[in-house]
Amino acid sequence: MSSPSKRREMDLMKLMMSDYKVEMINDGMQEFYVDFPGPSDSPYHGSVWRIRVELPDAYPYKSPSIGFINKIYHPNVDEMSGSVCLDVINQTWSPMFDLVNVFEVFLPQLLLYPNPSDPLNGEAAALMMRDRAAYEQRVKEYCEKYAKPEDIGAVPEEKSSDEELSDNESDSSDEQVAGKADP
Amino acid sequence: MRKAGRTGVRQDQRHHHSRLNEIDENWVLRPSVDQEPNLIQTDLSPPSSPSTSSATESRIEPITVSLLVSNRTPRTRQNFKWVSKNRRAHAVKPKFVKRSELGSPNNEVGSLNSLDSDIGSLSIEQKVNTKQEKGGDEEEGEGRERGWRETIEVSESVEDVDGIFSRLEKFQLGVEEPELSEEQLRINDQLQGDELLAMESIYGDNVFILDRHDGLRSFQIHTHIEAPSGIAITAMLNSSDELQTKIDSSDDFSYSFRVEYLPPILLTCLLPKPYPSHLPPYFAISVRWLDSSKISNLCSKLDSIWREQLGQEVIYQWVEWLQSSSLSHLGFDKEIMLGTCGKRLTGDRRAVSGISSPDVDIPLIKSYNDERHLENFLTNLHECCICFSEYAGTEFIRLPCQHFFCCKCMRTYSDMHIKEGTISKLQCPDTKCGGMVPPALLKRLLGDEEYERWESLMLQKTLDSMSDVAYCPRCETPCIEDEDQHAQCSKCLFSFCTLCRERRHVGIACMTPELKLLILQERQNSSQLKEEQKHREREMINEILSVKEILRDAKQCPSCKMAISRTEGCNKMVCDNCGQYFCYRCNQAIDGYDHFRSGTCDLFPQEVIQEWEERINPRQVLGQIQAELFAAHGQACPNCGQFNAKIGNNNHIFCWACQVHYCYLCKKIVRRSSQHYGPRGCKQHTVG
Numbered sequence: 001m002s003s004p005s006k007r008r009e010m011d012l013m014k015l016m017m018s019d020y021k022v023e024m025i026n027d028g029m030q031e032f033y034v035d036f037p038g039p040s041d042s043p044y045h046g047s048v049w050r051i052r053v054e055l056p057d058a059y060p061y062k063s064p065s066i067g068f069i070n071k072i073y074h075p076n077v078d079e080m081s082g083s084v085c086l087d088v089i090n091q092t093w094s095p096m097f098d099l100v101n102v103f104e105v106f107l108p109q110l111l112l113y114p115n116p117s118d119p120l121n122g123e124a125a126a127l128m129m130r131d132r133a134a135y136e137q138r139v140k141e142y143c144e145k146y147a148k149p150e151d152i153g154a155v156p157e158e159k160s161s162d163e164e165l166s167d168n169e170s171d172s173s174d175e176q177v178a179g180k181a182d183p
Numbered sequence: 184m185r186k187a188g189r190t191g192v193r194q195d196q197r198h199h200h201s202r203l204n205e206i207d208e209n210w211v212l213r214p215s216v217d218q219e220p221n222l223i224q225t226d227l228s229p230p231s232s233p234s235t236s237s238a239t240e241s242r243i244e245p246i247t248v249s250l251l252v253s254n255r256t257p258r259t260r261q262n263f264k265w266v267s268k269n270r271r272a273h274a275v276k277p278k279f280v281k282r283s284e285l286g287s288p289n290n291e292v293g294s295l296n297s298l299d300s301d302i303g304s305l306s307i308e309q310k311v312n313t314k315q316e317k318g319g320d321e322e323e324g325e326g327r328e329r330g331w332r333e334t335i336e337v338s339e340s341v342e343d344v345d346g347i348f349s350r351l352e353k354f355q356l357g358v359e360e361p362e363l364s365e366e367q368l369r370i371n372d373q374l375q376g377d378e379l380l381a382m383e384s385i386y387g388d389n390v391f392i393l394d395r396h397d398g399l400r401s402f403q404i405h406t407h408i409e410a411p412s413g414i415a416i417t418a419m420l421n422s423s424d425e426l427q428t429k430i431d432s433s434d435d436f437s438y439s440f441r442v443e444y445l446p447p448i449l450l451t452c453l454l455p456k457p458y459p460s461h462l463p464p465y466f467a468i469s470v471r472w473l474d475s476s477k478i479s480n481l482c483s484k485l486d487s488i489w490r491e492q493l494g495q496e497v498i499y500q501w502v503e504w505l506q507s508s509s510l511s512h513l514g515f516d517k518e519i520m521l522g523t524c525g526k527r528l529t530g531d532r533r534a535v536s537g538i539s540s541p542d543v544d545i546p547l548i549k550s551y552n553d554e555r556h557l558e559n560f561l562t563n564l565h566e567c568c569i570c571f572s573e574y575a576g577t578e579f580i581r582l583p584c585q586h587f588f589c590c591k592c593m594r595t596y597s598d599m600h601i602k603e604g605t606i607s608k609l610q611c612p613d614t615k616c617g618g619m620v621p622p623a624l625l626k627r628l629l630g631d632e633e634y635e636r637w638e639s640l641m642l643q644k645t646l647d648s649m650s651d652v653a654y655c656p657r658c659e660t661p662c663i664e665d666e667d668q669h670a671q672c673s674k675c676l677f678s679f680c681t682l683c684r685e686r687r688h689v690g691i692a693c694m695t696p697e698l699k700l701l702i703l704q705e706r707q708n709s710s711q712l713k714e715e716q717k718h719r720e721r722e723m724i725n726e727i728l729s730v731k732e733i734l735r736d737a738k739q740c741p742s743c744k745m746a747i748s749r750t751e752g753c754n755k756m757v758c759d760n761c762g763q764y765f766c767y768r769c770n771q772a773i774d775g776y777d778h779f780r781s782g783t784c785d786l787f788p789q790e791v792i793q794e795w796e797e798r799i800n801p802r803q804v805l806g807q808i809q810a811e812l813f814a815a816h817g818q819a820c821p822n823c824g825q826f827n828a829k830i831g832n833n834n835h836i837f838c839w840a841c842q843v844h845y846c847y848l849c850k851k852i853v854r855r856s857s858q859h860y861g862p863r864g865c866k867q868h869t870v871g
Contacts, residue, residue, distance in 0.1 A: 061599045095569045095612045122753045129776040
């Protein structure tokens, strides 16, 4: 449709104008990456996440899908895939909201006030309800590990870094197991 | 005049006289070039008499005359012609009347001369005469007298062009227009024509040319006063009839509002032949929101503008002055005080005031303002805040909450929500507004089919929110439930139990589904059953079986009894139907995670944790399986304490929990296996 693309262009431009680093994925103006800093006054402060935004065809009547590329520990964000619970955005979405709104208002609010009634990350939700301090600690740990500002440039999509240490050695031991016969 | 009625009239006449004197200062009547009593008075005066008119005084009278005469007529120009014809007829009468009424030859002579003061009386007599002629219709005469007064007092229809025009013609009657040479007339005519053309080109649609009457040009110009930053209008709300010229006590209630557009000032003009060389145009100013005295003030100003440049065209100056300076001249440039319609005003007869009372005037002004705003909106381009395209105002839809969006966007928005079924979100798209979209508008936006769907969804939603609504098992109409689980359908009069949806069974418990199932299944085999009934019961069987199946796996929400089965996630369930949180393990309604903290129910069932761990760390599963398989031999990891099984004979153990290698024999962490195992160190493969 022709007129919504004007809307998309305007929204993208506005987003770029408000000092967010935006990187297009392809020329279709459907998906792009944005670097999003954690809101101050939250345990997410000081970290940066790369966020993948996908605008559906029916945008702006339908809300965009938001996904975190690098890991984040949050009750409403799926840890493995990084996708944000769609319902939470959809409930409050209006065609007059734009992308700047999402990054200036909606996401910070989500990070500051997670919605435990609809958790994608049940463990995080449970931890938050049970022991707030531990939850914040965990959040900070994840931030340290995965969301340092310098990480953003280097982070490839959806690779977890847990297994780095053991890869080489475990291979060799497995082979050993298979190879040698019992004495 | 000895007769009472006429005396009364005469008093008024005098009164009028004095009023005219006041006006006369500003509105100078040109002395006739030759003192002939022709022109308007032609009809009246008999042919012979030379005029010995006392010029000044008598000139005033004709106005009276014309007023009185013309008052007999309804305010249409056609009738006016009739009047003029009659005037001719009346010319005969005076002789007759005077002989009978006056009896004095002097008077007779004098009154025959149109410009005598007695002409006033003549015309009165004329009036009376005609009244008598008509059979002495008292009422009519009085009506006439009253009507004459009424021209000043009661606010007339400002829009009544004919009325105003006839007034102008009255003015004309009262003026002795000078005779002009052919040349002069031609020049004037030319100038007038040019001026009118100029006016049309400057003011465009705001100039209304009226039909030429007697070959004279006449028109009405609408002067729009606009205040882009708004102008305040204040109305004093008090019960007094008197015109208040200043704000009195603070006890008076006043009402103020702002507008950007004011109803126009109408300047109606009749151009006489001696304009612009000798006479100004006859004009009347009509304003809906000014009282007579203010308008009279404006009239005076117009007079003085004329006087400043006698002999030149003046209409443009007039209109420009009205447009730009009239408000400030009245002291109204910041705020307009709405006057009241006073009953005893002494105003210029060229002032036509539309004021009546605040409860009429205020809505009038406001609605004009709104109309103009709307017109302005419709003709201009606006940007829709959803799609950022520009359209003319006519392409926009405005909701009752005053937010407006382009038709296309509203249509797409509505369509999407109807398709998705999310009609509860079908409200004003504005982020904070949430205003309702009126159904009539929806009908226009959506097609018939979609509108029907919307209606049924709305109905459904409303009914669902009402807890005591049950659907009749036979005809599916919604019914209200009474106490005791009973409802009666208003359509088919079926009285049923809301729990089991069978016929009402007072005192007996509902049939259990199992029993029902058995009975139905039995009946399937019966030969007596008609095909249709058999089919229906077959459906019922299927339904019961489905419910059975559902209930096998699923749990029911403790508040709305909706069957919910858990496919993944934790045991804290939220019912999609009613929003109630409940525990899947024990089916209790809960609130938050506290329930899982204390004891009985786990938040995550074991298999879910297992799955999650599998996903997170495949080695864990492997490790756990191995631990099970080789349970006999295993060793806790020196690093994290996790028990790991020794696999086969291999003493080199890999801890799945912390990913460290250690030796089964010496229980130490092994960093380089080649170093650790060898002839000198531990043996890597041993049995046991």
